[in-house]
Amino acid sequence: MIKKIGKFMIGFRFAIILFIVIAIYSIIGTVIPQGATKEFYLHNYENFGNIILLLEFNKVYSSFIYRALLFLFLVNITGCTIKLLPSQLARMKEDYFPAPSKNIENIWDEKYDTEEFRKVLEKKGFKTYKGENGFRAAKNRIGVLGSSVTHLGIIIIILGSFLGNMFAYEGFVNLLPGESTTFVKQGFTLRLDDFYLGFREDGSTEQYYSELKIIEEGKEVESKKIWVNNPLKYKGINFYQSSYGWISDLTIKDKEGNILEETRLKNSQHYFYQPKHLTVYLYGYYPDFAIDHSGQPVTITEQKNHPHYAVVLYEYGNYVDSFITAPGEPIYYEDLEISFDDSRLYTGLTYRRDFGYYFVLIGCLVMVMGLFLSFYFYPRFVIVEEGTILPITKQNIWGYTMQLKNLLSSTLSNRGEV
Amino acid sequence: MMDIVYFEELFFTLAFIIYIIASLGFFVFLVSSKEKVGKFSVIASSIGFAIHTIAMILRIIESGRLPFSNQFEFANSFTWAIVLCYLVIHHKYKFTAVGGFVMPLAFLMMGYASMLPKTIKPLMPALQSRWLTIHVGTAIISYGSFAVAAGLSLMYLINERNKDKEKKSSHLPDAEVCDYLSYRVIAFGYLMLTLVIITGAIWAKKAWARYWGWDPKETWSLITWIIYSTYLHLRFNRGWKGKTAAWFSIIGFLCVIFTFIGVNVLLPGLHSYR
Ligand code: HEM
Numbered sequence: 001m002i003k004k005i006g007k008f009m010i011g012f013r014f015a016i017i018l019f020i021v022i023a024i025y026s027i028i029g030t031v032i033p034q035g036a037t038k039e040f041y042l043h044n045y046e047n048f049g050n051i052i053l054l055l056e057f058n059k060v061y062s063s064f065i066y067r068a069l070l071f072l073f074l075v076n077i078t079g080c081t082i083k084l085l086p087s088q089l090a091r092m093k094e095d096y097f098p099a100p101s102k103n104i105e106n107i108w109d110e111k112y113d114t115e116e117f118r119k120v121l122e123k124k125g126f127k128t129y130k131g132e133n134g135f136r137a138a139k140n141r142i143g144v145l146g147s148s149v150t151h152l153g154i155i156i157i158i159l160g161s162f163l164g165n166m167f168a169y170e171g172f173v174n175l176l177p178g179e180s181t182t183f184v185k186q187g188f189t190l191r192l193d194d195f196y197l198g199f200r201e202d203g204s205t206e207q208y209y210s211e212l213k214i215i216e217e218g219k220e221v222e223s224k225k226i227w228v229n230n231p232l233k234y235k236g237i238n239f240y241q242s243s244y245g246w247i248s249d250l251t252i253k254d255k256e257g258n259i260l261e262e263t264r265l266k267n268s269q270h271y272f273y274q275p276k277h278l279t280v281y282l283y284g285y286y287p288d289f290a291i292d293h294s295g296q297p298v299t300i301t302e303q304k305n306h307p308h309y310a311v312v313l314y315e316y317g318n319y320v321d322s323f324i325t326a327p328g329e330p331i332y333y334e335d336l337e338i339s340f341d342d343s344r345l346y347t348g349l350t351y352r353r354d355f356g357y358y359f360v361l362i363g364c365l366v367m368v369m370g371l372f373l374s375f376y377f378y379p380r381f382v383i384v385e386e387g388t389i390l391p392i393t394k395q396n397i398w399g400y401t402m403q404l405k406n407l408l409s410s411t412l413s414n415r416g417e418v
Numbered sequence: 419m420m421d422i423v424y425f426e427e428l429f430f431t432l433a434f435i436i437y438i439i440a441s442l443g444f445f446v447f448l449v450s451s452k453e454k455v456g457k458f459s460v461i462a463s464s465i466g467f468a469i470h471t472i473a474m475i476l477r478i479i480e481s482g483r484l485p486f487s488n489q490f491e492f493a494n495s496f497t498w499a500i501v502l503c504y505l506v507i508h509h510k511y512k513f514t515a516v517g518g519f520v521m522p523l524a525f526l527m528m529g530y531a532s533m534l535p536k537t538i539k540p541l542m543p544a545l546q547s548r549w550l551t552i553h554v555g556t557a558i559i560s561y562g563s564f565a566v567a568a569g570l571s572l573m574y575l576i577n578e579r580n581k582d583k584e585k586k587s588s589h590l591p592d593a594e595v596c597d598y599l600s601y602r603v604i605a606f607g608y609l610m611l612t613l614v615i616i617t618g619a620i621w622a623k624k625a626w627a628r629y630w631g632w633d634p635k636e637t638w639s640l641i642t643w644i645i646y647s648t649y650l651h652l653r654f655n656r657g658w659k660g661k662t663a664a665w666f667s668i669i670g671f672l673c674v675i676f677t678f679i680g681v682n683v684l685l686p687g688l689h690s691y692r
Pocket of ligand 1: 010011012013015073076077080081084144146147150151154371374375395647650651654655
């Protein structure tokens with residue numbers, strides 16, 4: 001019984017089942033929104049919501065089920081490859097020559113000269129073996145390993161990404177020019193010297209640039225300007241340009257102009273002013289302010305052509321009013337003057353160290369080599385005797401037969417010329 | 419600059435019209451078996467392809483980069499690759515009838531392209547990578563091959579039906595040949611698709627810090643890849659041939675189309691920079 005299950009687990013039928021189940025499960029993940037709250041599914045999908053949560057359709061790719069499927073797949077493909085390997089290695093040996101199956105087309109014709117054919121085959125890289133009344137030829141024996149090499153590549157990719165994700169070190173940091181962040185374990189500090197956007201003639205954004213410095217024991221050891229698609233790498237950690245935003249100064253004054261409060265807000269952040277139970281919400285900073293057709297504030301470019309702030313006030317949590325103001329232009333509320341000014345760009349950097357990536361790359365290389373072996377360097381055999389020419393191959397009998405026919409007719413034209 | 423845009427559109431439209439004529443020609447050829455009509459259609463396809471190529475080159479000159487960056491450009495390149503793959507197959511195997519099943523796909527895809535906004539926009543930051551070129555370049559070749567394979571499979575199915583009717587049309591290549599040829603073309607497209615996914619992963623690693631993120635486009639390319647993996651395995655190990663294989667090839671191509679158009683329209687992903 002257990003033996004039977006084991007056999008099934010590394011068997012071909014199970015591989016096909018896994019292919020299909022993994023494909024279907026992956027499709028579900030693209031149809032149902034991923035990573036939302038429990039309430040979202042219960043609310044939007046009614047009774048089906050519970051099924052979604054039970055089968056983890058809300059986080060397909062990180063679910064236990066998906067991992068289990070991948071694990072089974074790994075067991076299957078590994079077992080299957082190991083099972084096949086001995087017979088493949090045997091088929092690579094010189095003394096192996098497959099017997100022709102019954103329905104092979106005999107492409108012999110008496111107009112062909114077999115000796116000439118042998119020469120042409122040898123020129124094409126075939127090895128020929130003398131037989132009793134004719135000869136045999138073989139080429140690309142190594143190709144029999146194609147499928148195993150492909151499978152090995154896949155095993156490396158899956159294992160590499162698994163282990164890589166397990167040991168990956170990653171995070172995200174927002175920095176203003178001049179600010180820095182320290183990686184204690186790795187013993188270095190990352191400083192942002194400058195962050196700016198590159199613009200095209202029409203005002204659209206062309207690129208995002210962060211000028212970074214690495215400081216180790218007080219000394220600057222590396223400096224690089226990074227942009228999207230061009231990360232900085234240090235001690236195995238890659239730093240990526242991944243987002244940006246505006247940060248603005250909020251000032252609250254009283255009637256006499258005394259500063260009561262000064263703070264910095266990013267877009268969509270709020271500040272709670274305790275004495276008045278007042279919440280100042282910075283809906284957004286728009287460097288090139290405009291109102292779109294649906295009445296929403298938007299920015300046309302990221303250049304400070306026409307800067308404005310959209311601000312909303314709440315008192316005791318209740319909506320009071322909303323405003324559009326220019327930099328420094330105060331909003332008067334009771335006896336307060338509220339103003340925003342001095343908006344600056346900050347950068348958003350993702351960092352990640354993931355050795356798994358290199359395994360995945362190696363796996364990809366191995367897989368592609370395997371595919372080449374399978375599709376274009378498959379083993380080819382031919383038996384040539386008086387009255388028979390039998391092409392033998394497992395992979396592409398039609399193409400190979402055609403190839404041999406062409407070779408045979410080339411021997412005719414050779415003869416014709418002489 | 420104005421002139422180049424004008425000529426690009428002119429050549430695009432001209433190529434489109436010639437593809438339609440070629441498709442109609444192939445249809446007449448299939449129905450009437452007139453050799454001359456078939457020859458004419460092949461020549462028309464070649465001329466259409468040459469003009470299409472000029473339109474593409476003009477666009478490349480105009481934008482200063484390869485036409486691989488928005489849906490119009492991709493659909494346009496896809497069409498180009500379908501015709502390219504068809505012509506390569508034609509010159510290798512000389513089966514005129516194949517055109518009757520492939521050129522309509524090309525002209526449909528070009529029709530889709532013609533409905534999309536054609537404006538040349540500069541590349542957004544995440545797309546400014548040489549991996550984009552390799553990634554999309556292999557993608558259109560891969561998709562083009564799958565289109566040709568699907569055309570061959572369709573041809574096989576029609577051939578099979580005619581077999582019973584005793585009036586097996588002489589100008590269709592043997593059913594067996596269609597079957598094998600579509601398998602070989604799929605193998606090539608599959609190899610290309612593998613490269614598409616790999617180069618995409620390398621590019622994503624550079625642009626977004628992760629090589630795989632289960633974005634709908636990524637996921638659907640994987641699904642397509644799994645479908646063709648299944649096809650190849652069943653074919654190779656279970657000797658799947660004929661009808662089942664042909665249907666599988668057609669389903670695979672529908673999946674390609676969904677990955678290409680459906681995902682963009684129905685499943686918005688992260689392919690933008692914020
Ligand atoms: C996504 C994963 C896989 C890929 C990309 C893959 C790829 C390949 C390729 C390209 C071939 C050569 C087929 C041909 O030339 O038409 C092959 C053969 C084969 N594969 Fe896979 N494979 C995968 C998974 C599996 C699994 C899980 C099994 C487990 C049973 C399996 C079993 C086989 C077998 C038995 C062969 C035939 C080998 C021979 O007789 O030479 N494959 N595979």
